[in-house]
Amino acid sequence: MTREPFLPREPLHLPPPRRWFVTGTDTGVGKTLVSSAMLALLAASGLRAVGMKPVAAGLDAIDDEWRNEDVERLQAAGNVDAPLTWRCPYVLKAPMSPHLAAREEGVQVELPVLLDAFERLSAQADAVVVEGVGGFCVPLGDDLDTADLAVALDLPVILVVGLRLGCLNHALLTAEAIRARGLVLAGWVASVVDPQMLSPEGNLQTLRARLGAPLLGVVPHLEAPEAARAAEHIDLRALRASAAHAARRGEVALSVSAAAA
Ligand SMILES: Nc1ncnc2c1ncn2[C@@H]1O[C@H](COP(=O)(O)OP(=O)(O)OP(=O)(O)O)[C@@H](O)[C@H]1O
Numbered sequence: 001m002t003r004e005p006f007l008p009r010e011p012l013h014l015p016p017p018r019r020w021f022v023t024g025t026d027t028g029v030g031k032t033l034v035s036s037a038m039l040a041l042l043a044a045s046g047l048r049a050v051g052m053k054p055v056a057a058g059l060d061a062i063d064d065e066w067r068n069e070d071v072e073r074l075q076a077a078g079n080v081d082a083p084l085t086w087r088c089p090y091v092l093k094a095p096m097s098p099h100l101a102a103r104e105e106g107v108q109v110e111l112p113v114l115l116d117a118f119e120r121l122s123a124q125a126d127a128v129v130v131e132g133v134g135g136f137c138v139p140l141g142d143d144l145d146t147a148d149l150a151v152a153l154d155l156p157v158i159l160v161v162g163l164r165l166g167c168l169n170h171a172l173l174t175a176e177a178i179r180a181r182g183l184v185l186a187g188w189v190a191s192v193v194d195p196q197m198l199s200p201e202g203n204l205q206t207l208r209a210r211l212g213a214p215l216l217g218v219v220p221h222l223e224a225p226e227a228a229r230a231a232e233h234i235d236l237r238a239l240r241a242s243a244a245h246a247a248r249r250g251e252v253a254l255s256v257s258a259a260a261a
Pocket residue numbers: 024026027028029030031032033034070133134135191192193219220221222223225
């Protein structure tokens with residue numbers, strides 16, 4: 001008999017704004033799996049939760065239509081119905097770096113378009129999870145990269161570390177890049193992409209000691225890598241501290257702009 005995945009139904013008590021930017025140590029490390037799991041947890045706790053993939057590169061034939069798998073998975077994990085143009089303003093055909101896929105199609109990825117879509121989506125939801133593209137510094141166009149987008153959105157960042165040889169360097173460099181841009185590394189999740197990796201515990205211990213942010217969970221190598229299964233291994237309550245900090249920052253920004261007005 002297959003076991004039903006467990007999703008806690010109690011409220012998470014995460015204060016607003018409840019918006020996060022999910023990045024990874026690389027492409028193919030579990031960002032979509034973890035973002036979907038976060039959405040499933042947020043939705044199960046009674047929040048209106050929606051995922052955004054600002055730029056998607058790579059179309060697959062799904063149900064006889066050309067669709068992007070990440071966009072589909074995020075949509076399936078959340079519980080808000082929103083137009084595709086808000087959830088993913090740029091759907092590019094080729095499965096390669098988005099700046100190259102965009103160039104091939106004669107498309108220019110524009111930051112204001114992405115910010116506008118995020119605002120519209122945000123207005124419909126209590127919680128928004130934005131999945132980045134590949135790693136933190138992947139180019140989106142000639143003068144724009146994924147980190148610029150995270151900065152413009154001004155969101156706390158969740159780092160997904162794909163557990164495999166090489167991830168320590170990638171994780172530590174990414175944490176440094178996030179902080180160098182003035183963003184908060186709100187938490188990290190490990191996803192066991194290589195079940196043969198030697199000393200996974202030693203690697204986790206190293207990252208715990210060096211990343212300086214809360215570990216939200218370790219997703220083991222799953223036979224069925226689905227949102228609800230991954231969600232069993234993630235605890236978002238560790239985000240409360242940074243959420244409270246973000247809420248206070250928002251209040252301060254509001255009172256400063258009110259005082260200036
Ligand atoms: N813990 C895990 N157990 C089993 N498979 C996993 C796990 N984590 C990730 N995978 C698998 O690895 C592949 C890449 O994962 P995912 O699509 O979530 O990566 P990504 O970081 O979102 O990639 P992209 O940069 O393309 O958006 C998928 O097939 C996913 O199912």
